[in-house]
Amino acid sequence: xxxxxxxxxxxxxxxxxxxxxxSEEILGTASSYTTIETDINDGLNNAxxxxxxxxxxxxxxxxxxxxxxxxGLRMVTSGFVKNLTAEASRLASLGAGAKVVGVxxxxxxxxDIVEIDASRPDIILLTxxxxxxNTECILKNAKMISTLKTDCPVVxxxxxxxxxxxxxxxxxxxxxxxxxxxxxPRFSELCIEPAQNAIREIFLKRIVKAKGLSEASELISxxxxxxxxxxxxxxxxxxxxxxxxxxxxxxxxxxLGGATTxxxxxxxxxxxxxxxxxxxxxxxxxxxTVEGDIGMRYSIHGIADxxxxxxxxxxxxxxxxxxxxxxxxxxxxxxxVPTTEEFKNLDRALAxxxxxxxxxxxxxxxxxxxxxxxxAFAQEGKDLSAVHNLVATGGALIHSDCAKEIAAFAQAKAxxxxxxxxxxxxxxxxxxxxxxxxxxxxxxxxxxxLRIMKKELV
Amino acid sequence: xxxxxxxIGVIGADVHAVGIKILYHAFTDAGFDVTNLGVMVSQEEYIxxxxxTNADAIIVSSxxxxxxxxxxxxxxxxEEAGLKGILLxxxxxxxxxKQPFEEVKKRFEAMGFDRVxxxxxxxxxxxxxxxxxxxxx
Ligand code: B12
Numbered sequence: 001x002x003x004x005x006x007x008x009x010x011x012x013x014x015x016x017x018x019x020x021x022x023s024e025e026i027l028g029t030a031s032s033y034t035t036i037e038t039d040i041n042d043g044l045n046n047a048x049x050x051x052x053x054x055x056x057x058x059x060x061x062x063x064x065x066x067x068x069x070x071x072g073l074r075m076v077t078s079g080f081v082k083n084l085t086a087e088a089s090r091l092a093s094l095g096a097g098a099k100v101v102g103v104x105x106x107x108x109x110x111x112d113i114v115e116i117d118a119s120r121p122d123i124i125l126l127t128x129x130x131x132x133x134n135t136e137c138i139l140k141n142a143k144m145i146s147t148l149k150t151d152c153p154v155v156x157x158x159x160x161x162x163x164x165x166x167x168x169x170x171x172x173x174x175x176x177x178x179x180x181x182x183x184x185p186r187f188s189e190l191c192i193e194p195a196q197n198a199i200r201e202i203f204l205k206r207i208v209k210a211k212g213l214s215e216a217s218e219l220i221s222x223x224x225x226x227x228x229x230x231x232x233x234x235x236x237x238x239x240x241x242x243x244x245x246x247x248x249x250x251x252x253x254x255x256l257g258g259a260t261t262x263x264x265x266x267x268x269x270x271x272x273x274x275x276x277x278x279x280x281x282x283x284x285x286x287x288x289t290v291e292g293d294i295g296m297r298y299s300i301h302g303i304a305d306x307x308x309x310x311x312x313x314x315x316x317x318x319x320x321x322x323x324x325x326x327x328x329x330x331x332x333x334x335x336x337v338p339t340t341e342e343f344k345n346l347d348r349a350l351a352x353x354x355x356x357x358x359x360x361x362x363x364x365x366x367x368x369x370x371x372x373x374x375x376a377f378a379q380e381g382k383d384l385s386a387v388h389n390l391v392a393t394g395g396a397l398i399h400s401d402c403a404k405e406i407a408a409f410a411q412a413k414a415x416x417x418x419x420x421x422x423x424x425x426x427x428x429x430x431x432x433x434x435x436x437x438x439x440x441x442x443x444x445x446x447x448x449x450l451r452i453m454k455k456e457l458v
Numbered sequence: 459x460x461x462x463x464x465x466i467g468v469i470g471a472d473v474h475a476v477g478i479k480i481l482y483h484a485f486t487d488a489g490f491d492v493t494n495l496g497v498m499v500s501q502e503e504y505i506x507x508x509x510x511t512n513a514d515a516i517i518v519s520s521x522x523x524x525x526x527x528x529x530x531x532x533x534x535x536x537e538e539a540g541l542k543g544i545l546l547x548x549x550x551x552x553x554x555x556k557q558p559f560e561e562v563k564k565r566f567e568a569m570g571f572d573r574v575x576x577x578x579x580x581x582x583x584x585x586x587x588x589x590x591x592x593x594x595x
Pocket of ligand 1: 480520522554556578580584
């Protein structure tokens, strides 16, 4: 036996997963409620106690952890044109597992600076201009950022021609600055990995320490990434496989949580037919989006707002008045697990609509353009219609007895042909809630992690 | 010397894809740094690309006859977005059918285009004009 402990320090739960890499089995999982005040080690020890009650005592050879505790990795991004470098830097930050607390385009104003200070970012990503393109905006923004009260590090990934000057402006008062390759070196060409690597490095060096997580570090071999990065890494592995073990191919994954809903896609998303023209920024093959207004408890009103209460009521087969009443109740009782038929129906309806909307926002769209010759098509974002795998995870989903039916709402609808969601996808449910753990495990045991996922996602 | 930067594309709902590729290669070979937006390009896309790349000129192609409608207001939007005085060219088959070119030219110049090119203009002519206007030798 070679037992490995995988820990996910969340903001409300500390989750532990024990794996034997020799038998390639999950030995057990457990989770313990934690609060911001709880010492990080208490949460971990409690979770371990619960785990050992199920499995008996285990000697771990290695321990790895990911974290979204203390608000996760909070990032502010600044770019030049809203649809171009500002969007590229937003995508880069999300893909690095960050919680993006502010996206700014064009020149930062003094009010923006006050707002950024108030949003307490851990890292700022400063971009703007293609290489050789606009330098004015990024230089102005570097000056503005240098007036921030917060001393957070800045990753500069904009116009090459201005990078050095930005760095010297920013580092004047001793601020940590990392200069990386431009997120958009040429028009509409994304290059986000270098900036993402820098973000991850800063996360390891600084953020983990600042958030009190290093106290737990004696126990563990390392906190190696933010939780969303771990999930994303697991999804890339599951889709693409390794040299010796095949993946399952392109996929879409939905993580339905209490406060937000994350959607990942590992797919090219190019237009399916040659008469379709791709418009707008080309999106990365590995893409993550976060819907901050869609969640099953803290953001429950957001679901009803976005989907309309009428749709909720129809799907839940319950009057609109009663639905509103129950939604208000759940928004205040965030750990409520529904027991009555009425509440279960409501939760099912909300989860279905949440998934539908979150995947709809993640997927691209196609628009018909009428010309005297007939129809032409313009696509924006990724075409996911031919993706055959849909992975479903998140507390609200995996504890439901009809997770598959709920997740199927992610698929394309006949009455909404503009949305390029998967047409016919096989739903795989993460019943044991192991995706983040498998992302961690994949750092050192990719093939084991892949085979376990193939076995456990059903 | 640093290359002059051009943003090119076919405006509106126009899908004629061949001419713009030829222009892309011709301008690149002539020593320009060219961002080709392809077909079905909106006014906003030209402007955003020109801002981000700090372009010296926007070159609009229109072949399907609706150019006049599609180009209206482009100069004003450029000014609004901070692309003050950026060089604007238009060419292709910019209006429906055979209209006297002098009149067409006047109408597009009134819209704020610096140069207007008639049907079948060879790329060399445009390149010579660009070099003159952008002071490249
Ligand atoms: C192929 C073609 C199509 C194909 C396009 C396929 C594709 N994806 O590229 C299809 C079948 C889709 C098509 C559709 C239509 N087409 Co058509 N099409 C043509 C055709 C036969 C050839 C175009 C071509 O590729 N030429 C070769 C390239 C190299 O030349 P070019 O495009 O003219 O570009 C050169 C110059 O114009 C110049 N240039 C271009 N832009 C600019 C800009 C500047 C600033 C400068 C200086 C120079 C410049 O430089 C380029 C390189 O040398 C022309 C007729 C013709 N012989 O030109 C009609 C033509 C352009 N089409 C025409 C029309 C009307 C249409 C339709 C509206 C309907 C129809 N009747 O077919 C639709 C519109 C669809 C849409 N939404 O855009 C008309 C336009 C008439 C007008 N403007 O008054 C033409 C002229 C045919 C005609 N005589 O009626 N078409």
